[in-house]
Amino acid sequence: MHPILDGIDLVAFDLDGTLIDSVPDLAAAVDATLSELGLPEAGEKKVSLWVGNGALKLVERALADALGETPSSERLALGHQRFLYHYGRDVGSRTRLYPGVVEALDALRARGLPLALVTNKPFAFIAPLLEGLGLAEHFALCLGGDSLPEKKPHPAPLLHLASHFDLAPSRCLMVGDSRHDIAAGRAAGFRTLAVPYGYNHGEPVQASGPDGMVESLAELV
Incomplete structure (x- = not known):
């Protein structure tokens, strides 16, 4: 497994631009x-x-x-x-998974790591998308942008995750494609990992200073 996973007991993923091209x-x-x-x-x-x-x-x-x-x-x-x-x-008819996503999620689950989804997309759209893409069984908890009073880049959704799983934030990893994911992760005390292929308002996500970068999530395994 990728070194960034050392000491990690929960992996949280962003959705749009990280797992899916929506x-x-x-x-x-x-x-x-x-x-x-x-x-x-x-x-x-x-x-x-x-x-x-x-x-x-x-x-x-x-x-x-x-x-x-x-x-x-x-x-x-x-x-x-x-x-x-x-x-x-018409949720998801043109939406596709990025390469390496299924391999990474399957391998992380096989290792016994709980996976969570933290997106700013309205919660009502999450289940139809995951079901349509065959990912519905991968996540132990999903949070949408309207699940809590605050959304990313506020750290509240990530702190909620850590509390839900009774984990120290330092034992959790936030994986995303944008500065909002990295800012939320850093503010929550999560380790952060970025992918460069998503949506970051036309800016390189490296500029946000993630703890690690992978070209594909397949590199996690």
Whole structure:
């Protein structure tokens, strides 16, 4: 196993950009929302730069880009509602696992390590995605962006995990693709591991100073 796992008793994973490439489905829902509101579509390239802070922030960024200004609270609320509708109608049909994910999760489970999922995606979408991708049995606990009062980069979700499993944060590893994952992990006292292929607002995740980097999660095993 990878040296970063030495002394680790729990591995927490981010979802979008770490385990799955979900931008095609997210962009389709964003574009359907914008079109419905009479605004120009954004496309996958832009949407990939906006992912990471939950659905509401994704919609806010899309509306601000299309309008050229910060959307009103009323327009944002409507856009958020319509995005959830469009995304919920077709969760995961274009979403794919990144290479090495299944191998890594299987090997970690075989070693007896509990695995958790900590994402800023709304909780309601997690189960359909995991079931569709064959990952539903891999995680002992899943937290969405609306599971707790705070979401990443706040450390609360990770501290909740450590408490749930009765582990010291220093015995836990946070694996993610963005500065929000690394910041949350560092603030919670977790060890941090980053992958470079996900969504980090166009910035190299190495700049966030993770404790380790792997090109593929397969390197964990």
